[in-house]
Amino acid sequence: MKLFDRIRPAILNGLRELQANKIRSLLSMSGIILGVASLVAMVTVVQGMVGNFRQFVDAMGGIEKITVTREQLPKEQEHLAELSEGITMRDVERIRKTVSLVDNISPEARVGSERLIVEGRETSTYVTGVTADYLPVAKRWVDPGFGRFISDLDVLNMNDVIVLGSAVVPELFGANVDPVGKVIKIRGRRFTVIGILNNIEGSGMQIRSANSRSSGGSWRWRNSGALIPVSTAQAKFIGNDRLSGLGLRIGDAELLRDAVEQTERTILAGHKGLRDFAITTNEQVLEDFRKTEAAFKLSLGGVAGISLFVGGIGIMNVMLASINERIREIGVRKAVGARGSDLFLQFLSEAAVISVIGGLIGLVVSMGIVALMNYILMQALPTGAVATLDWLIMVQGLAFSVVVGLVAGVYPALRAASLDPIEALRHE
Amino acid sequence: MSALIAIRGLRKAYVMGDETVHALAGVDLDFQQGEFVAILGPSGSGKSTLMHILGFMDTPTEGSIVFDGQEVAKIEPDLRAWYRSNRVGFVFQSFNLLPRLTVLENVALPMLYRENSDPVANEAAATIALERVGMSHRLDHRPNQLSGGERQRVAIARAIVGSPSIIFADEPTGNLDVKNIDRILDLLGSLIKEGITVVLVTHDLAVAEKAHRVISMRAGLVQEDRTR
Known part of the structure; x- marks a missing residue:
C-alpha cells in the first residue's frame, strides 16, 4: 500500500512526460510495439497452423x-x-x-x-x-x-x-x-x-x-x-x-x-x-510434426526475442535522453527531500508506463496482423490455418513488454537515483 | 537558549586533479531560531559549500554540526533526505520550478516525499503557502506563464510549505529587477516572525545589508560576523 502511494504519483508523472513528448515517446515505443505485435501475431498464427496440423494427423488416425x-x-x-x-x-x-x-x-x-x-x-x-x-x-x-x-x-x-x-x-x-x-x-x-x-x-x-x-x-x-x-x-x-x-x-x-x-x-x-x-x-508424420513445431517455436522465439531486445534498447535510449534533459529536475527533487529510491521508482515507473502503452498499441497492431495473415492463408491453402487471438497470449505479450520495459528502465533509473544533487542543480 | 544549528571546526576538502582545495578551512558558527542572516562573500569563499552542507545536500570532511540538538555531520543519505524534506527549505537564484508542473504542484512537491504523504493534505498546505506569498491567484498556471518575481514567490512558497526550521536562499534576487528585489527580500525577512531562520547567501553587499546579521567569508574561513 505504501509502495503504491509512492508509485502512483510516479505513474502520473510518467504519463505527463509521455504527453509532453508525444513524437519521441511514440518512436521509443515503436520497438516494443513491433515486438509485442510480432510476438502475439506469430504465436497466434503458429498455434493455428499447429492446431490445423494436429487435425490433419488426427484425420490420419492420430499419432496414437x-x-x-x-x-x-x-x-x-x-x-x-x-x-x-x-x-x-x-x-x-x-x-x-x-x-x-x-x-x-x-x-x-x-x-x-x-x-x-x-x-x-x-x-x-x-x-x-x-x-x-x-x-x-x-x-x-x-x-x-x-x-x-x-x-x-x-x-x-x-x-x-x-x-x-x-x-x-x-x-x-x-x-x-x-x-x-x-x-x-x-x-x-x-x-x-x-x-x-x-x-x-x-x-x-x-x-x-x-x-x-x-x-x-x-x-x-x-x-x-x-x-x-x-x-x-x-x-x-x-x-x-x-x-x-x-x-x-x-x-x-x-x-x-x-x-x-x-x-x-x-x-x-x-x-x-x-x-x-x-x-x-504415423510416427514419421509425428516426427515431422515435432520438427515443424520445434522449427516454428525456434524462429518465433528468435523473432520475438530480437524485437523485444530492440524494444528494450529503444526504451533505455529514450530514458537516458530524458534523464539528461531533466538533470536539473532531479536536482530540485532531491533538494526538496526526494531520496534516491524515490527517483529510482519515478524513472522506473516512467519506463513501465512507456512499455505498457507500447504493449497495448502492439496488441492492437497484432489483431490487424492476424486478420491479414488469416486472409492470406485462406487464399493460399485449401486447408489454410485459421488463427484466433487468445486472451492468454495477449496477456503474456503485454507481460513480456512490461518486463522488457522494467529491465530497460533499471539502468537509467539507477543513474537518476545516484546523481549528486549539487551537481544536478548546477547543470545548465 | 541553545542554537538551532551549532557548527564547530567544519572543514570541507575537494580533491581536484593533483590539488586539494579546502573549501571550508575550519568554521565555527551558531544560528539561532528566527534569525535573518546573510552569508556574504565572493565566489570561491566557501559560502555555497557551507550552505550545501547545512542544507543536508553535502557532508563535511571534518567537524561537527548539531542541528536541533542532534549531531548530523555524518548521517546516511536517506536521513539527509528526511532533513531536507522536513526541516530545510531552499530558494534558488534561477527559481528551479519544474516546468511541467502547475504552480500548486510545484509548491506541493516537498510534501510528496514525506512519510504518510496525502494528496489532499499536500494541496491544502500548498494553497496556504501560496496565500502567504500572495500567489493564490495563479494556482493552475505553469511557471513559464509567470514573471521572474512571481516565480521567486512561488519558489519561496515551496520552501515554506513544509514548515521548515531554516530556509537557505542562494542569490535569490540575482535574476530579478530592482522593484522585485526589495519585495522578495522583504518577504524572506518577514518569515522570521514565524520562527523560521532565514539564511541569505549572496555576494552582493546591498542584499546582505537587509539581513540582521552578516557573516563575511573568505578563503573558507569566517572573516567577520557582525550583528546590526
Whole structure:
C-alpha cells in the first residue's frame, strides 16, 4: 500500500512526460510495439497452423494409432505359405490379452466397393466390416439423434445392420429423409440402417467452418463409406475368417515404439513365426510434426526475442535522453527531500508506463496482423490455418513488454537515483 | 537558549586533479531560531559549500554540526533526505520550478516525499503557502506563464510549505529587477516572525545589508560576523 502511494504519483508523472513528448515517446515505443505485435501475431498464427496440423494427423488416425495389415510372406518364408492363416480375430484376442499398452483394437474386414440399392436409387461406396472398437480407434462417433453404432451383439449375432457415412445418405435417400430404420440391399442381401457416422466437415469440431474451401475437398473421403459387423462381412461376403487389417489405439503416444514391438512379437508368436503381416505407424508424420513445431517455436522465439531486445534498447535510449534533459529536475527533487529510491521508482515507473502503452498499441497492431495473415492463408491453402487471438497470449505479450520495459528502465533509473544533487542543480 | 544549528571546526576538502582545495578551512558558527542572516562573500569563499552542507545536500570532511540538538555531520543519505524534506527549505537564484508542473504542484512537491504523504493534505498546505506569498491567484498556471518575481514567490512558497526550521536562499534576487528585489527580500525577512531562520547567501553587499546579521567569508574561513 505504501509502495503504491509512492508509485502512483510516479505513474502520473510518467504519463505527463509521455504527453509532453508525444513524437519521441511514440518512436521509443515503436520497438516494443513491433515486438509485442510480432510476438502475439506469430504465436497466434503458429498455434493455428499447429492446431490445423494436429487435425490433419488426427484425420490420419492420430499419432496414437498403429495399423496392422496383411502382407506377402518374405522370400525366405515363401515355401511356408500353406501355413499362413493371415490376420484373424484370434490375433485380436492375443493382442488384447498380452499388449496392455493397447487400449482399443479395431479389426477390419474390407468387403470392397459395393453397390448400395434403395428403391430405385443406388450408389457405390466402400463397405468394411468392423466392431464397436472402430469408433475409438478412428476417433469417430455417432451424433445423438443419428441412430447408434454397430454393437458387440451385432457382431456376435452376425446381424445384417449397416452404418452409413454422412455423404452416402443424400445420394441414397435424398435430402430431409431420416434413413435410420430403412433397408438397403447389397448383393441382394437386406441391411437395416442403424446409424450415421458424424459428419466431419460440418461438425465444427475438427475443421473450423471458416475453411469453406475445404468442403468437398480433402476431407470428403472421411464421410463416405459404409460399415457392417465384421462377422457379417466375413461370413456373408468374404467367405473366410481373414481380416484385412487391424487398427490399434494406444493410450500414450510416447510409448508407441514399445507398443509396436510388443504387438509385433505377439502376432509373430501366434503366426508361428510367419511374417505375413506389416505394422505401420504415423510416427514419421509425428516426427515431422515435432520438427515443424520445434522449427516454428525456434524462429518465433528468435523473432520475438530480437524485437523485444530492440524494444528494450529503444526504451533505455529514450530514458537516458530524458534523464539528461531533466538533470536539473532531479536536482530540485532531491533538494526538496526526494531520496534516491524515490527517483529510482519515478524513472522506473516512467519506463513501465512507456512499455505498457507500447504493449497495448502492439496488441492492437497484432489483431490487424492476424486478420491479414488469416486472409492470406485462406487464399493460399485449401486447408489454410485459421488463427484466433487468445486472451492468454495477449496477456503474456503485454507481460513480456512490461518486463522488457522494467529491465530497460533499471539502468537509467539507477543513474537518476545516484546523481549528486549539487551537481544536478548546477547543470545548465 | 541553545542554537538551532551549532557548527564547530567544519572543514570541507575537494580533491581536484593533483590539488586539494579546502573549501571550508575550519568554521565555527551558531544560528539561532528566527534569525535573518546573510552569508556574504565572493565566489570561491566557501559560502555555497557551507550552505550545501547545512542544507543536508553535502557532508563535511571534518567537524561537527548539531542541528536541533542532534549531531548530523555524518548521517546516511536517506536521513539527509528526511532533513531536507522536513526541516530545510531552499530558494534558488534561477527559481528551479519544474516546468511541467502547475504552480500548486510545484509548491506541493516537498510534501510528496514525506512519510504518510496525502494528496489532499499536500494541496491544502500548498494553497496556504501560496496565500502567504500572495500567489493564490495563479494556482493552475505553469511557471513559464509567470514573471521572474512571481516565480521567486512561488519558489519561496515551496520552501515554506513544509514548515521548515531554516530556509537557505542562494542569490535569490540575482535574476530579478530592482522593484522585485526589495519585495522578495522583504518577504524572506518577514518569515522570521514565524520562527523560521532565514539564511541569505549572496555576494552582493546591498542584499546582505537587509539581513540582521552578516557573516563575511573568505578563503573558507569566517572573516567577520557582525550583528546590526
